[in-house]
Amino acid sequence: xxxxxxxxxxxxxxxxxxxxxxxxxxxxxxxxxxCLDWRKKYKGRYAAAAGERVLxxxxxxxxxxxxxxxxFHFLIPETYMNLSGESIFAAAAFLxxxxxxxxxxxxxxxxxxGAVSLKFSGGLGGHNGLRSMKARFGSADFWRLRIGIGxxxxxxxxxxxxxxxxxxxxxxxxxxxxAPEMEELAPVLEAGADLLLRVMAxxxxxxxxxxxxxxxxx
Numbered sequence: 415x416x417x418x419x420x421x422x423x424x425x426x427x428x429x430x431x432x433x434x435x436x437x438x439x440x441x442x443x444x445x446x447x448x449c450l451d452w453r454k455k456y457k458g459r460y461a462a463a464a465g466e467r468v469l470x471x472x473x474x475x476x477x478x479x480x481x482x483x484x485x486f487h488f489l490i491p492e493t494y495m496n497l498s499g500e501s502i503f504a505a506a507a508f509l510x511x512x513x514x515x516x517x518x519x520x521x522x523x524x525x526x527x528g529a530v531s532l533k534f535s536g537g538l539g540g541h542n543g544l545r546s547m548k549a550r551f552g553s554a555d556f557w558r559l560r561i562g563i564g565x566x567x568x569x570x571x572x573x574x575x576x577x578x579x580x581x582x583x584x585x586x587x588x589x590x591x592x593a594p595e596m597e598e599l600a601p602v603l604e605a606g607a608d609l610l611l612r613v614m615a616x617x618x619x620x621x622x623x624x625x626x627x628x629x630x631x632x
Contacts, residue, residue, distance in 0.1 A: 415481040416557060416614055418511045420489045420502050421447075422520040422543040424588075431596070434495060434587040436521035436561040436603075441490060443600065444607035446471045450488060456505035458491040468614050479616050486614055487511070499546035506551075517557035517618075518547065519610065521587065525562030528598065528631035530606045532613065532621050533558045540583070557618060559610055561602060562627075563587065598631050605630045 423435035431439075441447040446468075450461035465482045487509055491501035506516060514534075524539050525531050535555045538544040548554045566586040591599060605628075613621055 415479065415483060415515060416486075416517045416618060417483050417515040418487045418489065418502070418506060418509065419517045419519065419610065419614070420491065420498070420505075422491065422495060422498050422518055424495050425492045429588070431590040432588050433563040433591060434521050436563060436599075437519040438490060439599070440519050440561065440603045440606050440610075441488075443603040444610075446611065447488065447607065452488075452490070454492075456489060456508070457493055457501035458489050458505075460505065461488045462486065463488070465615075468611055472611055472615065473608070476612060476615050482615065496542040496546055498543040499548070499550035502547060503550040513547075513551045513553045513556045517559060517610070517613065518543070519559045519606070520544070520561070521563045522558075522560035523563060523565050523583070523587070525560055525564070525627055526629075527562050527564045527595070528602055529562040529627050529629045530602060530609065530625065531558075531560040531562070531627045532609065532618070532625040533560060534618070534622070557613075559606060559613070561606055602630045 421437040421441040423438035429435055450463060452459040452461045463486050465484055465486065468486060469476060469478055487505065489502060489505050491498045493501050520541065520543055522531065534557050538548060538554060547556060609625060
């Protein structure tokens with residue numbers, strides 16, 4: 415059962431369209447999540463919604479999980495990405511939410527652009543937001559909805575970017591999506607937001623086979 419959903423990214427207009435802010439972009443692009451009553455709390459922007467409201471937002475009737483909580487909690491950390499865990503931990507501690515009841519929406523280098531993936535636990539892939547989560551909670555046993563951004567080439571973190579570009583992984587994730595890329599990203603964010611609502615309303619385990627690395631756009 416998922417009770418807390420957090421959309422990861424960096425605060426500030428200079429980061430708003432960065433690849434690293436794909437999680438935040440999903441919240442902004444979704445009519446459901448963008449229309450929540452967001453308030454400053456837990457070192458971020460916090461909102462809540464009744465379980466019935468989530469069911470009503472689905473495009474057609476969807477069977478609710480017997481464990482559907484009365485209320486879902488949503489958080490957009492206003493810390494920088496590498497301190498995301500501080501904001502999420504503050505909310506989870508107050509609301510008495512366990513790591514396995516948390517779902518993070520974030521960008522993912524290991525998935526190609528145009529793809530969405532649902533995953534539980536596992537490695538951190540060099541992602542500073544996930545590292546911060548594990549450092550604060552002492553566990554990586556949380557859910558992840560991952561939006562593919564790909565790599566500038568096949569190199570690993572710290573090995574630099576494409577030959578001659580002078581860009582490394584950090585520069586890649588902190589670079590903006592181009593206008594054509596934003597157009598291609600739109601259906602990906604829409605599919606991710608729809609999946610997120612379904613995962614909240616149902617049993618997340620049932621979605622894992624189909625959404626391991628599902629291609630949405632070319």
